Amino acid sequence: MTRQPTLNDVATAAGVSLATASRVLNGSDRKVSPALHARVLAAARALHYSANAQAQALARRSTALVGLLLHDIADPYFSGIASGVLSAAEPHNLRVVIGNTGADPDAAVAHLAALRGERARAAILVGSRTTDRAAERRLADGIDQFVAAGGRMVCVGQPGLPGDTVIPDNAGGAHALGVYLRDHDRIAVVAGPDRLRTVRDRIAGFRAGLGHPERTLVTAEFSRDGGYRAAAEIPADTTAVFVTSDVMATGLCAGLRERGLRIPEDIAVAGFDDVPVVRDLFPALTTVRLPLAEMGARALELALAEDGPDRVVTVPTELVIRASTRRP
Amino acid sequence: MTRQPTLNDVATAAGVSLATASRVLNGSDRKVSPALHARVLAAARALHYSANAQAQALARRSTALVGLLLHDIADPYFSGIASGVLSAAEPHNLRVVIGNTGADPDAAVAHLAALRGERARAAILVGSRTTDRAAERRLADGIDQFVAAGGRMVCVGQPGLPGDTVIPDNAGGAHALGVYLRDHDRIAVVAGPDRLRTVRDRIAGFRAGLGHPERTLVTAEFSRDGGYRAAAEIPADTTAVFVTSDVMATGLCAGLRERGLRIPEDIAVAGFDDVPVVRDLFPALTTVRLPLAEMGARALELALAEDGPDRVVTVPTELVIRASTRRP
DNA sequence: CTGTTAGCGCTTTCAC
DNA sequence: GTGAAAGCGCTAACAG
Numbered sequence: 001m002t003r004q005p006t007l008n009d010v011a012t013a014a015g016v017s018l019a020t021a022s023r024v025l026n027g028s029d030r031k032v033s034p035a036l037h038a039r040v041l042a043a044a045r046a047l048h049y050s051a052n053a054q055a056q057a058l059a060r061r062s063t064a065l066v067g068l069l070l071h072d073i074a075d076p077y078f079s080g081i082a083s084g085v086l087s088a089a090e091p092h093n094l095r096v097v098i099g100n101t102g103a104d105p106d107a108a109v110a111h112l113a114a115l116r117g118e119r120a121r122a123a124i125l126v127g128s129r130t131t132d133r134a135a136e137r138r139l140a141d142g143i144d145q146f147v148a149a150g151g152r153m154v155c156v157g158q159p160g161l162p163g164d165t166v167i168p169d170n171a172g173g174a175h176a177l178g179v180y181l182r183d184h185d186r187i188a189v190v191a192g193p194d195r196l197r198t199v200r201d202r203i204a205g206f207r208a209g210l211g212h213p214e215r216t217l218v219t220a221e222f223s224r225d226g227g228y229r230a231a232a233e234i235p236a237d238t239t240a241v242f243v244t245s246d247v248m249a250t251g252l253c254a255g256l257r258e259r260g261l262r263i264p265e266d267i268a269v270a271g272f273d274d275v276p277v278v279r280d281l282f283p284a285l286t287t288v289r290l291p292l293a294e295m296g297a298r299a300l301e302l303a304l305a306e307d308g309p310d311r312v313v314t315v316p317t318e319l320v321i322r323a324s325t326r327r328p
Numbered sequence: 329m330t331r332q333p334t335l336n337d338v339a340t341a342a343g344v345s346l347a348t349a350s351r352v353l354n355g356s357d358r359k360v361s362p363a364l365h366a367r368v369l370a371a372a373r374a375l376h377y378s379a380n381a382q383a384q385a386l387a388r389r390s391t392a393l394v395g396l397l398l399h400d401i402a403d404p405y406f407s408g409i410a411s412g413v414l415s416a417a418e419p420h421n422l423r424v425v426i427g428n429t430g431a432d433p434d435a436a437v438a439h440l441a442a443l444r445g446e447r448a449r450a451a452i453l454v455g456s457r458t459t460d461r462a463a464e465r466r467l468a469d470g471i472d473q474f475v476a477a478g479g480r481m482v483c484v485g486q487p488g489l490p491g492d493t494v495i496p497d498n499a500g501g502a503h504a505l506g507v508y509l510r511d512h513d514r515i516a517v518v519a520g521p522d523r524l525r526t527v528r529d530r531i532a533g534f535r536a537g538l539g540h541p542e543r544t545l546v547t548a549e550f551s552r553d554g555g556y557r558a559a560a561e562i563p564a565d566t567t568a569v570f571v572t573s574d575v576m577a578t579g580l581c582a583g584l585r586e587r588g589l590r591i592p593e594d595i596a597v598a599g600f601d602d603v604p605v606v607r608d609l610f611p612a613l614t615t616v617r618l619p620l621a622e623m624g625a626r627a628l629e630l631a632l633a634e635d636g637p638d639r640v641v642t643v644p645t646e647l648v649i650r651a652s653t654r655r656p
Numbered sequence: 657c658t659g660t661t662a663g664c665g666c667t668t669t670c671a672c
Numbered sequence: 673g674t675g676a677a678a679g680c681g682c683t684a685a686c687a688g
Contacts (some may be wrong), residue, residue: 004447006681017659022683031657048473053445054385055681058664063382065425073606074411075620076404083402086428095442097393097425100414114423117381119332145376149332224608234341250608257610275401278577281551282585282610293402334665345675350667359673383665386680657682660687664678 016041026051026277057119066303067115067123068098069108075223075247076275077292081126081156084296092304096120105135109142116145122152122303124296125161127198153305154299159197164302164311165231166295170198170272171205173288173317177242177270178209180286180319184240184268188216190230190252191244196222202244202272214242224251231255238267240325246271246278246287253281268325283323290317333375342371354379375454385447395451395633396426396444397436403575404549404603405620409454409484412624420632422449433542434461444473450480450631452624453489455526470536480635482627487525492630492639494623497534498526501616501645502621505570505598506537508647512568512596516544518558518580519572524550542570552579556620559583566595574599574606574615581609581652596653602646611651619643 011021016036024032024040032040043049057063068085070078082098089096097120099111108125115123123146143153143162153163181187189206192199207213218233220226225249232255234241243249249271253263261267263283271278274289298313305311339349344364352360352368360368371377385391396413398406410426417424425448427439436453443451451474471481471490481491509515517534520527535541546561547556555576560583562569571577577599581591584650589595591611599606602617633639 004681006684008681018682019659019661019684020657023658026683028338036658048476050441050473050477052386052447053442054382054391054447055664056683057381057382058386058666059681059683059685061664068426072411073401073414074404074407076402076407076605079402079407082426083400083428086401086426090428095425095446096416096427097423098396098410099424100411100418113378114381116378118423119380119382145378147657148376149378175538224604250605253610254608256673276552277404277578277605280582280609282581332665335667336665346666347668347675347677348673351674355667361673364674381666383680384667384683387665387667389667389680658688660685662683662685664683667678667680670676672673672686 004052005049007051008050010040010043010047013047014039015038025049026056051268055124061087063119063121064094065115065118065120066096066117066300067111067120068092068096068126068200069101069111070098070126071101071103073098073100076277077245077273080275080292081296081299082166084176084293085124085300086234087293088294088297088300105132105139109138112142112146116149119149120151122154124154124156124299125158127157129150136248152303152305154302155317156295156299157198159312161308162217164305164313165250166299166302166313166315168290168295168315170201171208173272173290173319174205174242175209176319177288178206178211180209180321181240181242181268181270181325182209186235186237186239188218188234188238188241189214189244190218190220190227190234190241190248192220192222192226192248194219206242220248223247227251227254233260234267240268240270243269243271246273246275246285249278249285249287250278250281253285257270264324264326274320277323281324281325283320286322286325288317289320291315330449333377335377335379337366338371338375338377338586341375342367345362353377354384391447391449392422393443393446393448394422394424394628395439395446395448396424396454397429397439398426398454399429399431401426401428404605405573405575405601406454408603408620409624409627412621412625412626413452415621416625416628428463433460433467437466440470440474444477444479447477448479450482452482452484452627452631453486454483455485477590480631482630484563484623484627485526487640490638491642492633493513494627494630494641494643496618496623496643497645498529499536499656500572501531501535501600501618501647502533504647505600505616506534506539508537509568509570509596509653510537510539511599514563514567515542515566516546516562516566516569517542517554517572518546518548518562518569518576520548520550520554522547522575527572548576551575555579555581559587562595564589568596568598571597571599574601574603574613577613577615578606578609581613592654602648607650609652611654614650614653615648617646617648
């Protein structure tokens with residue numbers, strides 16, 4: 001590989017000035033004669049010129065980068081949102097750099113710092129829930145720094161952090177589910193970690209809809225395996241269980257089945273999120289649909305919005321009834 | 329937001345020269361006295377200094393960016409690989425920018441051009457399969473350009489393109505599956521699009537293992553819905569069907585079930601990839617495991633390797649037998 | 657319309 | 673050890 005051609009090379013080849021070349025190749029307001037215009041284009045093509053984005057960013061004092069920080073891209077909840085972010089970024093010609101934060105809020109802080117160095121236009125933080133007060137504080141600081149450096153911040157699914165927020169109507173969706181399962185009297189709830197506002201909202205909404213408290217509450221990790229392990233703690237005579245996420249519900253169903261429990265004959269199961277695959281489970285899972293891709297897209301739009309007061313966008317949810325809760 | 333502090337600001341605040349400040353904050357070989365070192369660090373901290381990555385890239389003539397191009401991040405096959413790429417990138421302090429190419433090879437070309445402008449260190453292209461000869465040509469050209477600009481190129485799951493390649497042992501895995509299903513005599517194969525080398529390798533391997541040709545061959549789209557639609561074309565007396573991807577198999581199972589066929593009692597089903605969720609389908613899906621995350625990680629390593637001749641890394645596969653093919 | 661000329665913020669010789 | 677100064681490739685006034 002030889003040295004990449006620069007704008008200067010193109011200008012020289014075309015016999016015009018640097019400025020002119022810049023104007024036809026990148027400048028917005030075109031005031032270049034057709035003749036020169038054509039010559040520059042030809043030269044650029046001939047040399048396989050490709051503008052150096054770094055240099056442009058430096059000179060323009062702005063980049064086309066957006067950071068997307070999420071727990072785990074392999075989790076369908078996150079990848080669904082990511083997909084929406086990517087689609088929305090495309091037409092704006094934005095590049096999306098993605099970072100797995102794992103369960104660790106400090107990883108998010110580190111990514112945020114890197115994005116700050118990158119002078120990213122915005123950062124979208126998806127569900128980096130934490131139970132650690134101090135870590136939460138550090139995260140908020142990291143966000144403040146990012147924002148102070150001129151970046152826009154959007155959080156998805158996690159309220160209470162600086163910046164804009166996109167959040168599903170967790171309480172409403174869970175409420176509808178509670179109403180739907182109201183006739184069951186031996187109910188269990190399998191919940192993700194306590195501290196998460198999302199989890200609390202879903203449980204509260206569910207209880208309100210149910211009209212009476214659940215009989216059993218099991219707390220588990222926010223993962224497929226967490227749900228699987230929780231299955232062991234569900235009383236055998238339970239008639240319905242609400243799981244605070246589909247991914248957990250998937251594991252729970254597997255665990256329940258291993259115990260010989262039939263779904264929904266012996267026990268009804270409902271999840272939350274409507275991750276794509278749950279409609280293909282057998283029996284298909286009743287759940288509360290979140291418009292994942294749309295949430296991602298909304299987040300990106302907020303990220304592009306003019307600076308302003310912190311906004312909160314609530315997206316509606318929808319109860320999706322499937323076989324897993326159908327009375328025999 | 330006020331203007332971001334520059335290295336100059338830090339240097340001034342610390343009462344040292346620009347060069348010294350640069351050396352302690354970013355330079356590799358440290359030859360700065362402890363006293364100055366401390367002062368610079370203190371100043372940087374006080375000002376919340378964050379080096380401008382763009383400027384650094386320009387001065388150093390190198391970036392820490394890697395591009396990851398894939399069909400659809402919401403598809404578990406791709407997100408599994410992406411997850412591996414991200415984990416591997418982390419320790420190297422590389423930023424990963426991700427692009428959904430959809431089914432469109434020209435989208436990949438466009439992304440590649442953008443990455444070239446970004447002066448990305450490398451690009452990893454995952455399974456951007458195409459059936460269009462001309463588009464394939466354009467893609468190869470795009471890759472050549474990217475490489476000519478000094479980027480390294482790695483393709484995952486798709487041989488025959490310039491650059492390094494990570495590819496699973498498709499034929500071997502499918503062969504093992506064929507051997508396993510050898511006793512079935514009324515076999516159907518549900519295949520993704522014809523032209524894909526991946527698909528052809530899997531089918532060829534399967535047939536070789538089977539020892540006899542399948543009775544029915546259905547071609548479908550490489551998606552859940554493609555599999556679902558294919559279900560309608562499977563003869564009712566088929567005893568086993570091999571689907572060339574798990575995502576398709578998921579749809580196929582749903583479709584088969586809707587037709588009243590029981591799995592595995594009436595018909596055995598096997599997939600390919602071992603995407604996480606298929607073990608939780610009911611019945612759990614027999615499949616050929618691909619080490620998705622590892623494939624992603626290997627790709628990133630290749631991307632970091634010194635320039636050299638095009639390498640091909642073949643990763644082993646493993647037959648995973650589950651309930652979906654278990655004889656009653 | 658076109659060209660000149662400062663920078664953008666940082667790294668890196670090259671002297672001291 | 674430390675600093676001065678010359679770029680890296682491009683944009684954006686500012687003159688013609």
